[in-house]
Amino acid sequence: MNQPTAVCAEIDLGALASNVRLMQQIAGSDKQLIASIKANAYGHGVVPIAQALQDLKVDALATGSLKEAQLLRQHGIVLPILLFAFADSELTMRAVTEGFIPTLTHLQMAEAISGVVKNPTSVYLKIDAGLGRLGEPLDSARQWVEKIFQLPNLRIEGIYTHVPFADSKQRDWAAQRLQAFDQFVAELKNAGYQFSVTQAMASCCLLARLQDHCNAVCVGHALYGLSPFSSPGSVDVSQLRPVMKNLKSRIIHTSYHAEGSDIAVGGLYGLKRPRTIGVLPTGMAHGLCKPVEGKVMAVLIRGRKAKVLSVSLEHTTVDLDGMEGVSPGDPVTFLGYDGDEEITLSSIANAWGIQPLEALMRLSGRFPIRSMDATEESGRI
Numbered sequence: 001m002n003q004p005t006a007v008c009a010e011i012d013l014g015a016l017a018s019n020v021r022l023m024q025q026i027a028g029s030d031k032q033l034i035a036s037i038k039a040n041a042y043g044h045g046v047v048p049i050a051q052a053l054q055d056l057k058v059d060a061l062a063t064g065s066l067k068e069a070q071l072l073r074q075h076g077i078v079l080p081i082l083l084f085a086f087a088d089s090e091l092t093m094r095a096v097t098e099g100f101i102p103t104l105t106h107l108q109m110a111e112a113i114s115g116v117v118k119n120p121t122s123v124y125l126k127i128d129a130g131l132g133r134l135g136e137p138l139d140s141a142r143q144w145v146e147k148i149f150q151l152p153n154l155r156i157e158g159i160y161t162h163v164p165f166a167d168s169k170q171r172d173w174a175a176q177r178l179q180a181f182d183q184f185v186a187e188l189k190n191a192g193y194q195f196s197v198t199q200a201m202a203s204c205c206l207l208a209r210l211q212d213h214c215n216a217v218c219v220g221h222a223l224y225g226l227s228p229f230s231s232p233g234s235v236d237v238s239q240l241r242p243v244m245k246n247l248k249s250r251i252i253h254t255s256y257h258a259e260g261s262d263i264a265v266g267g268l269y270g271l272k273r274p275r276t277i278g279v280l281p282t283g284m285a286h287g288l289c290k291p292v293e294g295k296v297m298a299v300l301i302r303g304r305k306a307k308v309l310s311v312s313l314e315h316t317t318v319d320l321d322g323m324e325g326v327s328p329g330d331p332v333t334f335l336g337y338d339g340d341e342e343i344t345l346s347s348i349a350n351a352w353g354i355q356p357l358e359a360l361m362r363l364s365g366r367f368p369i370r371s372m373d374a375t376e377e378s379g380r381i
């Protein structure tokens with residue numbers, strides 16, 4: 001009997017390496033690369049991705065989750081790990097005692113850390129340069145930074161901001177915000193405040209070829225081959241290579257239904273011709289969803305598209321109409337190539353009526369991850 005095909009997600013570490021190099025090349029050799037691995041590395045599996053990024057010699061990792069940071073240390077990741085801002089002072093304190101670099105977003109948090117630690121402790125400061133989310137707003141940031149510098153036992157290593165934009169029309173807004181942040185940092189430096197890391201640009205800024213005077217960038221989307229733009233306009237994202245290469249399942253059962261049969265699955269009542277139905281052991285519990293009204297979803301079996309008829313909690317059923325001899329154990333591709341046919345992440349997201357990154361979040365952590373290294377033929381099974 002054939003070895004059953006594993007239900008798994010395959011990540012392409014060759015594509016990851018290529019995207020890292022592309023971002024380093026766009027950023028320029030004078031800028032450090034901080035890799036954003038938040039949200040389970042954007043759904044790609046935080047441990048194998050962080051291990052690969054460490055081998056690729058990125059300068060640091062950044063995540064918003066203390067749990068994720070702890071998991072990485074347990075798996076031998078020695079890179080500095082920056083924690084994006086969390087509101088919770090208690091968690092921030094834990095992060096400090098465990099050797100992670102916290103982001104300070106308000107004075108009380110800085111005072112609390114300063115009051116507890118015995119030795120100089122590395123922290124980053126976050127400035128809100130116009131996004132309107134976390135960090136001290138630029139207008140009041142000068143006094144804020146001065147106050148924090150007066151506190152004992154803080155080693156203020158970095159200062160950063162975040163100016164994401166999803167519509168390339170907002171490029172000018174981002175360019176202005178970067179300039180305002182640059183000017184702010186320049187004024188601080190003139191007044192004698194030193195930072196070893198200054199950082200403002202994420203994927204969107206780099207892909208849109210914006211520039212700044214900071215000495216680091218913090219990139220997520222692009223490393224995974226994901227475009228940060230919902231409307232890319234003139235920004236070219238074609239050089240990015242998808243890291244989520246395949247999602248695989250397998251056939252566990254097939255059944256034949258004669259002409260005229262009433263079968264409920266997919267609403268196939270009163271069949272006009274005989275049909276064969278295939279069942280896969282992956283369903284909503286694995287993050288899969290039914291297509292929204294008016295959309296169709298397909299999977300690949302033996303290099304051909306098979307329509308999804310229904311998605312239930314633990315199973316998906318597909319229409320094997322016109323496919324001869326499909327049997328239990330046969331591999332099924334939800335995402336990626338089988339022969340010359342391909343199902344893209346965008347087409348899945350489109351069927352679900354959401355953005356590609358949202359689709360990855362639904363699937364995140366639900367499939368065992370298998371890493372394909374650069375030497376494996378990528379994308380084909």
Ligand SMILES: *Cc1c(COP(=O)(O)O)cnc(C)c1O
Nearest residue numbers: 036162202203218219220221228
């Ligand atoms: C997520 C995040 C980034 C990375 O942004 P991408 O768009 O994924 O490149 C950078 N900085 C901060 C503060 C973030 O939260």
